[in-house]
Amino acid sequence: MPGAGSARSEAEQRGGGYGEFVGRRREVQALRADIERAGLDTISGRKAPRARVLLIAGRPGSGRTALAEELAGQLGGDYADGVLYARLTDPGGERVPTDRTARELLDALDLPAPPGAGADELAESLREALAARRVLLLLDDAADAEQVDLLLPDNPDCLVVATAQGPLTGIPDVRPCTLGGLDTASAVELLSRFTGSVRIKVDPRAAEGLVEECAGQPAALVLAGGWLAARPKASVADVARQLRATPSALGPVGRAFRLSYESLVPPAARILRLLALAPAGLVDAHTASALSGCSVSAAQSTLDDFTALGLLRPDGSTPPQYTVPGCLAPLIRAAMEAQERPAEVQLARARMLERTVRLLQSCRAITEPDGSAARRKLAGLPRALRFPNQQAAAGWLRTRRPALLASAAAAVADGELDTLARRLVSALVRALAAHRGTEAAAPDLYGLHRLVLDVADRRGLHREKAAALLNLADLDARTGRNREALARYRAALDAGRAANDPYATGRAMESVGGAHQQLEDWQRAADWYGRALTQRLARGERADEARLYGRLGTVHTYAGRYGEALRNWRASAAGYRRLGDLAGHARALSEMARVQEYAGRPTESLRTCREAVELARRAGDVRLQAALQLRLADTLDRLGDPAAARLHRATAERLLEDDSPACEIRSGFAED
Structure with a gap:
């Protein structure tokens, strides 16, 4: 079933994965009839404003999830946009936050979800997405009515099938189908x-x-x-x-x-007890092996035995992954707490985290070029920790992603394994960025950076706190939350100063300036860029000096202070010239030409732009050459020379090939 959320977790009517659906014909008929039942709005002559909700109520283990899946399977063909699945309670009994559920459902719909967005914003985005679709939404194991209500589509063409232990008081016009035992x-x-x-x-x-x-x-x-x-x-x-x-x-x-x-032999019973530590109730052979200290092959054999006994449920992924049934999770945890010493439990958790870190390092290393240091290090790992190719590593990361994120959150919440937790988060960030890219992985990275911030606050790690705040602020700025970004950049500056870290303080000052620039506060932006520039000048960091002169030139241009802008762009161009950076020099001159044109000096602008074209040609930057040719054409038009302007436009078209569009040259420095 396509959908979102954590894996299903009840070993219910399907016999732990065996065979077809059994019984419940009367309940299925009643639920299907309830879809067509006239609701309160219909009786009053109004069109239903929201999706109809079918509720299946029953205790864990009663078959409520299996019945919901069977009903969804029967009705799915009637919903053109498919079936979405989300579990609203983790196997340990904790409520799944609404923002996480909404984000996963949006991801299942291939829709973007801004990193760091709150529950209300994400739930609203989900309702807007479902307003134009016809879907069946299966919400499994709801803790209360509020969880379901926030996700309800404002679209009567959708259907929601929810499962819960009891009635969802607060959602109107819902008649629960209460499950007892099978006939x-x-x-x-x-x-x-x-x-x-x-x-x-x-x-x-x-x-x-x-x-x-x-x-x-x-x-x-x-x-x-x-x-x-x-x-x-x-x-x-x-x-x-x-x-x-x-x-x-x-x-x-x-x-x-x-x-x-x-009836289990002692080693198997111990493995089962320790599965209570499995993150998000998701288990694979490596998890079981690390928890118990046995080999991966022995762990895999034991997990297969547990599946045959109905103690685990396979989720059909490759490599095999299993779910701890929700109705058994508290029983397994009680057995662990009764029979395992706290020190042994903590040791098992540490082994699991260490194994996860090594797998993540292997997962990232496989993306590196052959012969690199990372690949050489990878070759020295045991065979069980190596991936045969990049596709296998990406598949493992995709399958284990919910468990990995849950593992990181649990490790940070534990508070006693912070060193391992920091290594785990770092390895997970790198693996996600390597396989998914920072843009696609941004929502996950946002949560991981917040975990780093939690540990850094708890341990007084000022340098790591500064890095986490900078990363979070960058993601805030990328999604348009500029005031939130500004607050975090300022906090990062304080943390960088506490750590006596010149890189963090310089980066934070520049970013504070960038946030003010986005808020169109040109004076404060120039002030903070100036502070950052002073630090770079004192440290002799020439490339950063050239960039910051450019950023100052940009904000002075926006503020209409063309004289200041030209002085800074000249300094930027000179810096790039000293560095031998032809492309950077060309871009700085192109911005000088822009400012000269704004200042009403078109002849100087034309001369500067021609110099920039020559530098771009020597740098081999074809796209920059084309954009500069277009700027020359525009300037010549304004100077009354349309024939020359046409020649430059023709040159730009030849450079771009196949009429590929050229972007207007904008200050690259403003977006650094």
């Missing part, structure tokens, strides 16, 4: 998927008794069926008898889980 025939059919028909036919009453012990709960039946499948000589009566001996206070799912858990 006996369907429950026995589910069991037979694991046991085969013979053991059921030999003792049908025992099968019915087992269904009764499980209260018809699909998750409990799957666990009981998995136990029987692993023991071909055991009878259905055996498992029913053992369940009866288990305390009833545990509930059907808890009793079936204890039966399955206590």
